[in-house]
Amino acid sequence: MQESHRTNFTENKRIKVVFMIPSLVAGGAEKVFAYVSQNLSSDKFSTTLLVMGKSEQTTYSVDNVPVIYLGKSRVLHAIPSLFHFLSRNKPDIVLSSVGHLNMVSGFFALLFPSIRFVIRPTNIESKEVGGWLVKKCFSQVDAVICQSQDMADNFKKLYNTSTDKICIIGNPITNPDEINVVDSIEKNHNFITVGRLSKIKGHARILRILARLNKKFHYTIIGDGPERDNLRAQANELNLDSKITYISYTDEVNKYLVQNDLFLQGSFSEGFPNAVLESCTMGTPALAFDVPGGTKEIIEHDKNGYLVKNETEYLRILAADHNWKRSDVRNSVLSNFSSEIVIDKYEKLILSVVSSTTNEN
Incomplete structure (x- = not known):
């Protein structure tokens, strides 16, 4: 069933996108995913924001995207619920951000070959995290979003990731307020x-x-x-x-x-x-x-x-x-x-990953 879901994608079908984040507390990754998930083209994408934590921890406005809270205090505790969600909803592509959740995405990439997985690390790491198992999981994801060239170089070195899997996308400007002060x-x-x-x-x-x-x-x-x-x-x-x-x-x-x-x-x-x-x-x-x-x-x-x-x-x-x-x-x-530039990069990446999956079949 998963394989047929993978091959039935057409350009006329909206791509089912899930953004996964541990919580929506104040933080850079949380802010970016809250913003990007709400601003993808609704004509091309059907987007859901999946949060491991609780709704009362939400800092950012997410009124313009369906949000599902799993209510878990740790990513580890959310794994069974995540498995059930992915089995039931069968998205075309999942994007995750922040350390442990990225590891889980790599693991699920082994279990759900019909779903495309994209991870987004948030820091430059001084050493490899998690040993051979994490490296194996990361090798299964379809793309890695790095926010800078230094981060891309760091991730490639630590996890032996091929260059063609890495995409550099900076963060969008989410506060485009005009300056109302002396210039x-x-x-x-x-x-x-x-x-x-x-x-x-x-x-x-x-x-x-x-x-x-x-x-x-x-x-x-x-x-x-x-x-x-x-x-x-x-x-x-x-x-x-x-x-x-x-x-x-x-x-x-x-x-x-x-x-x-x-x-x-x-x-x-x-x-x-x-x-x-x-x-x-x-x-x-x-x-x-x-x-x-x-x-x-x-x-x-x-x-x-x-x-x-x-x-x-x-x-x-x-x-x-x-x-x-x-x-x-x-x-x-x-x-x-600008938000227009960065959102366009996210949309092109998603389309590229899903299209490459279709072409494989």
Whole structure:
């Protein structure tokens, strides 16, 4: 039965697409899948968003796509329900994102040869995860979406994935609000960082650099995470408390971005930094370290921000005043990451994967 489902695909039939995500809590992968699943062409695709977690954890609006919540606290616990869903609904293609769920997709690719599976890793990994079994599962998927060239190179190296299976698609701009502020930035006194408070995001080294900055400034940190208490203690030790505003969560990030002169990124590595993209979309340039990942695919040095090699260069940029036009910064990312461009890439990938399956038969 599964084989006939596979061969009966025609161009006149809408392709059944399932997006799988562990949860819809605040996060980059969650935001991207919530957005892409709602914006594929309804003429070409019949789309469902399948969430392993609970509906009460939903952060993003998903009113424009059917959503099924499995209500599980862990991906492992959702496997029986996933098997039942795929057996009953027989989608043409499944796209998954985030580590453990990608592994499950690779496993299901062995069990459901009529369904096409596409995985989307979210980070650059320092070592192979899961050993030979995970490598075997990943070898079964039909395509891998990487958000940057560095991520693609990393995934190919760790899992021996063939180049023809990997597709590079950056994240879409999901906050295309027009800038309703003065277009020019003439000073460099108000800084902002948005993101999860974890060690890899490098907030601690930003604080160390700011403690050496000899000019008046204010720094806004939006986000929460395991390093929250450590960072606040560090700021206190560095006598920075009076210069920092902490915001754990807000649904008005854009408002804060346009109130600041420069977005500070301290990450040691990145998959694809949505917060940097959003900042540039709002016309606020970004200062970041030139590290592995997608940061350098967003930031064009001296055009919409700065990429530096070390803390000395970072401090030098902070100490200087710079003139920017917010409209120029905004246009630099719209030309590469507008929702229309990214959605078109997703649609072409899905059509290509499903069409190649049909041609095999």
